[in-house]
Amino acid sequence: MTTNSQAASGSHANDGELLALLDEQPMVEHSRLDAHVAQCEACASRLDRLRAASGRVASAVALIDTPPLDVTRMQRRLATVRSPRPVATNSGFAWRAAAVVVLAAGVAAASPLRGWIVRHVNTPAQSTPALPPSHAPAPSPSPVATNAAGAVVWFTAQGNDLVIRFDAIPAAGTLDLSQSTDRQASAQIAAGGHGESLLILPGELRVRNTAGSTADYRVTVPTDVHTVRLVSGTSTRSIDVTRKSPERIRLDVSGW
Numbered sequence: 001m002t003t004n005s006q007a008a009s010g011s012h013a014n015d016g017e018l019l020a021l022l023d024e025q026p027m028v029e030h031s032r033l034d035a036h037v038a039q040c041e042a043c044a045s046r047l048d049r050l051r052a053a054s055g056r057v058a059s060a061v062a063l064i065d066t067p068p069l070d071v072t073r074m075q076r077r078l079a080t081v082r083s084p085r086p087v088a089t090n091s092g093f094a095w096r097a098a099a100v101v102v103l104a105a106g107v108a109a110a111s112p113l114r115g116w117i118v119r120h121v122n123t124p125a126q127s128t129p130a131l132p133p134s135h136a137p138a139p140s141p142s143p144v145a146t147n148a149a150g151a152v153v154w155f156t157a158q159g160n161d162l163v164i165r166f167d168a169i170p171a172a173g174t175l176d177l178s179q180s181t182d183r184q185a186s187a188q189i190a191a192g193g194h195g196e197s198l199l200i201l202p203g204e205l206r207v208r209n210t211a212g213s214t215a216d217y218r219v220t221v222p223t224d225v226h227t228v229r230l231v232s233g234t235s236t237r238s239i240d241v242t243r244k245s246p247e248r249i250r251l252d253v254s255g256w
Helices: 004-009 015-023 030-039 041-062 071-079 093-105 111-119
Strands: 144-146 152-155 161-166 174-180 185-191 197-201 204-208 216-222 227-232 235-240 247-250
Touching (some): 015 030, 015 041, 030 041, 152 197, 185 197, 235 247
Parallel strands (some): 161 204, 161 227, 174 216
Antiparallel strands (some): 174 247, 185 216, 227 235
16 A cells, blocks of 8 residues: 555455465566565565465475476377276375376465465464375274284274173183283283184274183283273173272173
8 A cells, every 4th residue: 555556456466476476477567566575564464474384385395205297108108098986096106196297287376275375374383394284084093813822912092981792692702901100901811712703993902712711811901091991792891990900800790
């Protein structure tokens, strides 16, 4: 508003115009915008913030390791595509080629990154480069199983309550349950195993067994686990591990 043209329009330069200046894109009003920014503190400050945000994004993207772009090979591959539907490849060629094309076109000119720069222009600079957040869901923990007698399985107990779920109430056997100073819980088939297995699930230890099972088990939990619940079908038993530890529990019908 300190230049005649901007004063006449009654507005400052918008984000698109400032980004065009930042990218040095050819446009009819380049000189007018340059003159306005040179005399308008508000627009000059916004341009500086856009430049800083663009630099952070460019620095972060530069850390991504991408393969060299083989234009001839890419053209040959694209020429073989006849179906309008996406074609999956084992080599991941399409993904890598697309990534390289985006980088070759210039990160500041890519519209998704442009939007991110504008949205984060008022965000304070970070000590490490930050990329736009991913909206992909976090992968679920993969189950871990063991059926080797004596093999110890380590896992993270979630919360103050650990569930040990049996497929069936065993005919016999015991469970030695105790707390330890380890940060992780552990479980093992201590003795008498005949086909039983342990399956680690989020917040739960699954014992795959039968009604004729006679195996002995040993489980340790960290001190932040206060209760262990034994579950089999509709039968449940809760054990307070903070009061009595270690404890040997009978796993036949009398222990439920």
